[in-house]
Amino acid sequence: QQQAEQLSHLEHQREQSEWRKAEELRRREECVRELKLELDKERNKEPVVKYVTQTVEIESPSTLLQLSEARQQNEQLSEKLRNQRERCRHLEENVRHSDEVSCNLQHKVFKLYPFQNSSIACLYVKFPALQKRLSALPSTLRTIKTDYASLRSQVRNFSDFYGTAIKEAKKQVKANKDLIEKYRKEVALRRKYHEQLVELKGNIRVLCRVKPVLKEDQHEEGQTVVVTTDPNNESALTVLSKGKAKNFELDKVFHPQATQEEVSRVKPLITSCIDGYHVCIFAYGQTGSGKTYTMEGSVENPGINQRALKHLFNEIEERKDMWTYTVSVSSVEIYNEVLRDLLSKDGEKLDIKINPDGTGQLHVPGLRVMEVKSFQHIKKILAIARKNRITFGTQMNQHSSRSHALLTVTVLGTDLASGAKTTGKLNLVDLAGSERVWKSGAEGERLKEAQNINRSLLALGDVIQALKAHQTHIPFRNSRLTYLLQDSLGKGNKTAMVVQVSSLESNVGETLCSLKFAQRVCKVELGPAARKIETGGHNESPHSSPE
Ligand SMILES: Nc1ncnc2c1ncn2[C@@H]1O[C@H](COP(=O)(O)OP(=O)(O)OP(=O)(O)O)[C@@H](O)[C@H]1O
Numbered sequence: 001q002q003q004a005e006q007l008s009h010l011e012h013q014r015e016q017s018e019w020r021k022a023e024e025l026r027r028r029e030e031c032v033r034e035l036k037l038e039l040d041k042e043r044n045k046e047p048v049v050k051y052v053t054q055t056v057e058i059e060s061p062s063t064l065l066q067l068s069e070a071r072q073q074n075e076q077l078s079e080k081l082r083n084q085r086e087r088c089r090h091l092e093e094n095v096r097h098s099d100e101v102s103c104n105l106q107h108k109v110f111k112l113y114p115f116q117n118s119s120i121a122c123l124y125v126k127f128p129a130l131q132k133r134l135s136a137l138p139s140t141l142r143t144i145k146t147d148y149a150s151l152r153s154q155v156r157n158f159s160d161f162y163g164t165a166i167k168e169a170k171k172q173v174k175a176n177k178d179l180i181e182k183y184r185k186e187v188a189l190r191r192k193y194h195e196q197l198v199e200l201k202g203n204i205r206v207l208c209r210v211k212p213v214l215k216e217d218q219h220e221e222g223q224t225v226v227v228t229t230d231p232n233n234e235s236a237l238t239v240l241s242k243g244k245a246k247n248f249e250l251d252k253v254f255h256p257q258a259t260q261e262e263v264s265r266v267k268p269l270i271t272s273c274i275d276g277y278h279v280c281i282f283a284y285g286q287t288g289s290g291k292t293y294t295m296e297g298s299v300e301n302p303g304i305n306q307r308a309l310k311h312l313f314n315e316i317e318e319r320k321d322m323w324t325y326t327v328s329v330s331s332v333e334i335y336n337e338v339l340r341d342l343l344s345k346d347g348e349k350l351d352i353k354i355n356p357d358g359t360g361q362l363h364v365p366g367l368r369v370m371e372v373k374s375f376q377h378i379k380k381i382l383a384i385a386r387k388n389r390i391t392f393g394t395q396m397n398q399h400s401s402r403s404h405a406l407l408t409v410t411v412l413g414t415d416l417a418s419g420a421k422t423t424g425k426l427n428l429v430d431l432a433g434s435e436r437v438w439k440s441g442a443e444g445e446r447l448k449e450a451q452n453i454n455r456s457l458l459a460l461g462d463v464i465q466a467l468k469a470h471q472t473h474i475p476f477r478n479s480r481l482t483y484l485l486q487d488s489l490g491k492g493n494k495t496a497m498v499v500q501v502s503s504l505e506s507n508v509g510e511t512l513c514s515l516k517f518a519q520r521v522c523k524v525e526l527g528p529a530a531r532k533i534e535t536g537g538h539n540e541s542p543h544s545s546p547e
Contacts (some may be wrong), residue, residue, distance in 0.1 A: 208250045273424040305382060410423070
C-alpha cells in the first residue's frame, strides 16, 4: 500500500513537473513568438539609421546627435536580445532538468512495479490480436444476419409444410381408424360364428384370465411382463418366450385389469343349469395365478361362485310364477386323492360310488347336501366351506392351495303347468396348482402332494384328450377329480374352463404349459348340450352314462 501511495505520489509529482514543464515551454514559446513579432515589427519599421552613402558631414552636430541616439538605441536592442537569449537558455536548462526528473521517475516506477508493466506489456501484445478480432466481428455479424433471415424464411415455410403434414397424418389416422373398425367388426362376426359353432358342437369354452402384476410380485426377479392381450381382439393372447412371440387363440381373454364382475359373465351357463343342463366351470393354472381369486374371490369382491349363485336365485325368482325350484349344495375337497366334506365340521373322508338307484349316476355316501332357500343362505354355506377348507388346511400342513375344491349346486325344477321335471347341475371347481413337480423342488410329503395333484391333473388331461379324440372309452376313473366331474365333463354337458396365467417372465414356462393345455381343451367337443328333463315319466336326455 505504501509503495502504491509512493507510486501515486511520484506519479503526481511527475505529472506536476510535466505540467510545469509544458507550461514553461508554452510560456517560453509565447515569449519567443512575441519577440519574433516585435523583431519583425522592428524590421518592418523604417530604418532609423540611414546608411549614408553620401559623404556626410560627420562633424555636423545634428548628425552627431542622431548618431549617438542610434548607437544608444542599438545598444538597448542588443541588450534586450542578450537578455532574451539568456532567458531562452535558462528555459532550455529547465526543460532538460524536467526531462531528467521525468526519466528518473519512470525508472523508479518500472523498478517498483515490474509485473504491472509486464502485464501492460502483455496487454500491448494482445492488443493487436484483439483489434484484429474486433475488426473481424462485423463480417461475422453480417453472416449471422444472413443466417437469421434464411431461418426466418424457413420457419415461415415450415408452418405451411407442417400444416400439410398434419392434414396428411390426419387422413392416415382416419384410414387406420376405419381399418381398425373393419377389423373389429370382422373379429366380432368371427366370434359370433365361432360361438354358434361352439354351441352346436358343444365345445368346452375356454376363457383365460391374465393375473395383474401385484406389488408383492414386483420384488421378485424376472418381473418383466411377457403376456400381452389385444384390445381389438378379445380372443387373442401373445406370450413372448426366448425372444419369440407365441400367439394363442381362446374363446375369451380377460386382460389383467378385468374386474371380478367382467370375469363372472358366465350367466348364460347358469341359466342353462336352471333349464336342466349339467354345467361345469373350473379354474386351471399354476399356484398363485389367481384360481381361488377368480372362483371364490374375497368378501368385498366375490368371484364367479357367489356371483353365479346370485344370478341363479334372481333367475329362479323371476320364474317363480311358472316354475318351482329346489336348490341344494354340497362342497368337497380332494387332497392327496382323499375326498373330504367341506360342509361337515370334522371333515370326514368320503368315497365315490355308483348310485344304487340304478340310474348309473355317481353318488358319494355320507356327503352333506344342504337345501338352500335364498342367496343369503348360500352365502353362509359358502363361508362355512371356505372356513373348513382353511381349517383342514391348517391341520394338514397348509394344504389348501394343494387341494381341489368342488362346489356342486343341484337345481331340481318343476314346471307348474306341465309337471315336467328338470335336473340341472352346476359344478364350480377350483383346481390345485398345476406347476410341475421338478419346478416346485418338492420332497417327502410335498412330493407326494405334488404327485397326487399331477396325477389328477394328468387324469383330467387324459379325459380331455379322450373327449377330444371322440374315444369310446373316457378314463374318468383314473382319479377322484375326474370321477367326480364325470357327469359334468361328459357328453351333452356345458363346460367352461378359466385358465389363469401369470404375465411375468419368471412364470413363462408354466404360462405356456397352461395355454397349450387350454388350446387342447378348446378343441374338446362334448356334442350338443342335452337337457335333463322328464316330461310325464319320459326322460328327454340321453343319459350321460358312466364309463
Ligand atoms: N385378478 C387379481 N386381482 C388382484 N389380486 C389377485 C388377482 N388374481 C390373484 N390375486 C391375488 O394373488 C394371490 C394368489 O391368488 P390365488 O390364491 O387366487 O391363486 P391360486 O391360483 O388359487 O393359488 P393356489 O393354486 O396356490 O391355490 C392372492 O393374494 C390373490 O388375492
